[in-house]
Amino acid sequence: xxxxxxxxxxxxxxxxxxxxxxxxxxxxxxxxxxxxxxxxxxxxxxxxxxxxxxxxxxxxxxxxxxxxxxxxxxxxxxxxxxxxxxxxxxxxxxxxxxxxxxxxxxxxxxxxxxxxxxxxxxxxxxxxxxxxxxxxxxxxxxxxxxxxxxxxxxxxxxxxxxxxxxxxxxxxxxxxxxxxxxxxxxxxxxxxxxxxxxxxxxxxxxxxxxxxxxxxxxxxxxxxxx
Amino acid sequence: xxxxxxxxxxxxxxxxxxxxxxxxxxxxxxxxxxxxxxxxxxxxxxxxxxxxxxxxxxxxxxxxxxxxxxxxxxxxxxxxxxxxxxxxxxxxxxxxxxxxxxxxxxxxxxx
Numbered sequence: 271x272x273x274x275x276x277x278x279x280x281x282x283x284x285x286x287x288x289x290x291x292x293x294x295x296x297x298x299x300x301x302x303x304x305x306x307x308x309x310x311x312x313x314x315x316x317x318x319x320x321x322x323x324x325x326x327x328x329x330x331x332x333x334x335x336x337x338x339x340x341x342x343x344x345x346x347x348x349x350x351x352x353x354x355x356x357x358x359x360x361x362x363x364x365x366x367x368x369x370x371x372x373x374x375x376x377x378x379x380x381x382x383x384x385x386x387x388x389x390x391x392x393x394x395x396x397x398x399x400x401x402x403x404x405x406x407x408x409x410x411x412x413x414x415x416x417x418x419x420x421x422x423x424x425x426x427x428x429x430x431x432x433x434x435x436x437x438x439x440x441x442x443x444x445x446x447x448x449x450x451x452x453x454x455x456x457x458x459x460x461x462x463x464x465x466x467x468x469x470x471x472x473x474x475x476x477x478x479x480x481x482x483x484x485x486x487x488x489x490x491x492x493x494x495x496x
Numbered sequence: 497x498x499x500x501x502x503x504x505x506x507x508x509x510x511x512x513x514x515x516x517x518x519x520x521x522x523x524x525x526x527x528x529x530x531x532x533x534x535x536x537x538x539x540x541x542x543x544x545x546x547x548x549x550x551x552x553x554x555x556x557x558x559x560x561x562x563x564x565x566x567x568x569x570x571x572x573x574x575x576x577x578x579x580x581x582x583x584x585x586x587x588x589x590x591x592x593x594x595x596x597x598x599x600x601x602x603x604x605x606x607x
Contacts, residue, residue: 276554324579335519371558477590
């Protein structure tokens, strides 16, 4: 989902950065407050960040004959709320933009928006909805991580379609083309991410039951353990 | 629970490995070369931009580019290792903590 350096027109680059910066500030504030009030959550926040670091470095082969990577931000969004994952996603994307020429500084705002804002917020929303209709925790976690991952890639497709509308078919045709590249490739990878997130949450409920009980998000599905 | 964990791992591995044989590489776009098998989706998108807007010139170049594919994989491996290291530390610590909590009970039992 990384839009390459220089591949968004300057107006789009600035616009996406302007949209992302308030979320980043909000995320940093909510993260700092949460850790100050609950220092025992540092370990789990570290694990959630490490999960995002690990997964976004793995480029996996997919059915479309190309490779793409999961994002890993769904896990942290479920545990700490979506805003907390904005700074984490930002650090991952900055690392890749500066050291790997993967993504870029001029497209950082757009990439943060898709991976660190849309992904976590969609994951969080799906999780709350799934928990509200009474699905088991494992199913809710899987759906949240999987759909959040796909949402990130659909967002990238929309961002590119907006910047590069097809000369004949317009933005719709462009979106179909980019979504064909990103979202189709992402399908099996998103399923893998959903499954991996379930495994980590299972391990956390075994080893960190106490900390998890105190997390407001997981409380919604308390008692419906997988 | 254990059987289900193993099943989930098997599904993840199959989802990752099976595409290597069953993937369908799309045909070449008019005006650009056929994409290499298992190239990154990001570079495919870049090619698609080239097809839609052939006159678009990227207006900014990366400040630092890994000098070769090997260096790039080194840095990606470093990123993954950092993440895996923290997760491994947490898992190891958690297992040890669980054992430590159970051990005194067993010892008093033996006495």
